[in-house]
Amino acid sequence: MTCCSMDAESVLALSATSASAGEVRLASHPLGGGLRQVDLSVPDVHCGGCILTIENALSALAFVRKARVNLTARRVSCVYQEEIEAKATDPSEILAAITLAGYRAHLITSTVLETDRIRNQLLLAIGVSGFAAANIMMLSVSVWSGADAATRDMFHWISAMIAAPALVYGGRLFFKSAWNAVKSGRTNMDVPISLAVTLSYAVSLWETVHHGEHVWFDASVSLLFFLLIGRTLDHVMREKARAAINGLVRLTPRGALLIMADGSRRYVAVEEIAVGDEISIAAGERIPLDGMIVSGKSDVDLSIVTGESSPVAVAAGSAVNSGAMNLTGSLVLRATKVARDSLLSEIIGLMEAAEGGRARYRRVADRAAALYSPAVHLLASASFLAWGLLGGDWKQAMLVAVAVLIITCPCALGLAVPVVQVVAAGELFRRGIMVKDGSALERLGDADIVAFDKTGTLTMGRPRLVRADAIDGGNSAIACAMAAHSRHPLSQGLVRDIEISYPFAFDRVTEIAGGGLEAWKGADFYRLGNQAFACGTGLTPAGDSPFSEVVLSKNGVDLARFLFDDTLRPGAAEAFRQLAAAGIETLIVSGDRQAVVDNTARALGIGKALGVLAPKQKVEELQRLGAEGHRVLMVGDGINDAPALAAAQVSMAPATASDVGRQAADLIFFNDRLDAVPEAIAVARRSASLIRQNFALAIGYNLLAVPIAIAGLATPLIAAVAMSTSSIMVVTNALRLNAFGRRPGLRSEPRRRKCGS
């Protein structure tokens, strides 16, 4: 341990994200009767011990009525009383209690109920159609094994009665989507599905009325059952990713401390702040909306706003943008724009304008359906006409047409895509990568060029000491001891990277916002900060050096200087090697200074590095690449990257990205390592090839089965067997993706975090 450990810890404790009582109250919702519920994301829970620890910790608070951990979603919902004995309670103690128990906790808004409702609807539909399919199949087996005359008719009637409500209830999702597609003159997978299901039911009912031999109730219901499974898997996959992403810390503040006319301060939601209002921002808080600084001096970290890696000094009169992090001093800010018009909304406007590649992209299943459904419908009507005109028996012709529709119905196709994508998403999930939806995987599989942002993506946004010009080790110790008193990123970098053996104590240390640190020991005074501050000289113009410099001086004479570089994300070099091996080009698009960008590009061996790009220019660069026929994967994190993330064909962001960046990205990676990028591409390419194989299997099966149906030889029994075999085949093929994860050369072991309890 170093001398700095004590102070360093106190600084770190300060900088831990903590929410005020006001913020918790804003995030909670009332349940009535003086109770409120707040939902928290606790990303570290992963076992029964964690459940117990957290629930016990919360139940120990007097005002908490109920606390329940959801291990699947890694959430805690906590019901608490607003007041006890007419005294308002402090709900921020809930977060404090969880933090004390050793877990991180963030506030989340409860949009969860809505998505749970859709999932439950789908599950209900599966339950109902599964019940119907099983019972009808039981009756059908009796018919196939020889029931005849009155018994057969009775079985058919019972089947019809079971099938009708199941089709209406389970099928409405497909009918609705098919109707919408037909109305707008398009076609999708749901059109042949709906047609096959309804037509086969109608024909079967007609057959039943006329004491016919063959009915298709079992086929139409089990078709629905299989397809609903595919639909539900798809939904659950997206929800899992959504839940994980919702669980991340919100980087945009929900509210701010408004200074009232009488000088008192009140915590209000950001939306309630009007132009001209003055708000107070403490060190360590994010700036909630664009404004002008009225009083105070500080350094702000713009890395998430502009990509600029070194902090910028601000004072009264400076304009600051929302999203910037206030590092060293407290500020009073006059709002110049309301939240709606802040920088963030401009970015969102740019994002909407840029969203091209994604909207134009059509999913594999839809592209297949565009070819498939006309072919199927032509085939069915051709066989209907042929049998009718040549044979003269229109009833038989109708039966054959329905058999064709059922045999060709994209049961396997409907499962082929979602099953592969769910297995792929599960494989990526184990490696700490979330996929927002299936189409993202398809688009990722096509990517042939990767554009990286620099600050926060290639680098961690955390300075690393690269060179210390200290006359002796004692100076480093002094610098470190001073730096431990500050939360400026360069100070924290100094504390982290210097190992020293003996403690150094000062009489007094003060942080001069916008300058650096000043310390007194006896008659000597030390200063740690930029050249101008430390040596008392005038401001030197910011050089074009790729490094940030910190100078230590004693009584105005410089003793040591420290050079910092931004830490590269671990696994970056490895990631670029793998990308090059896979034949994927790379480039950097950054908002930071060109010298810094070039330095990073050299370190990683990237040929093309563009610096000083505004958000709009990033989009233009990506659109230019797109126009050249490239399919671009954008990896970025900042607010300034969000339009580019939306403009790219597919995009990825680290979990530490800005809120808007995470919203814009298709994939989020949760571990710090950058080789998540080539890993995700490898899995996406593998799943694309499995989807192609599944399509080939399904088409091959159709080529075999369709002639049988057209020849009029397909009995309901043959249809049932053929349908199940093809479904089992595509599902089994999809599961082969799991074996891919276990292949050597790719890291596949789930990295388990140590139990927190």
Added chain:
Amino acid sequence: MNMLIFLMPIALLMGGMGLLAFLWSLTSRQYDDLKGAAWRILVEDETDCKRP
């Protein structure tokens, strides 16, 4: 064939009961936290609800 009169309703009733059980478990939010439920059977008491 007369026994069908009994067997059919019994079969449907049993299936229907399974369906109802599923509907009940779904609406009483038993599928919300499958992983947590697996751990909770190992926990001693109802620690999840606080006694007044």
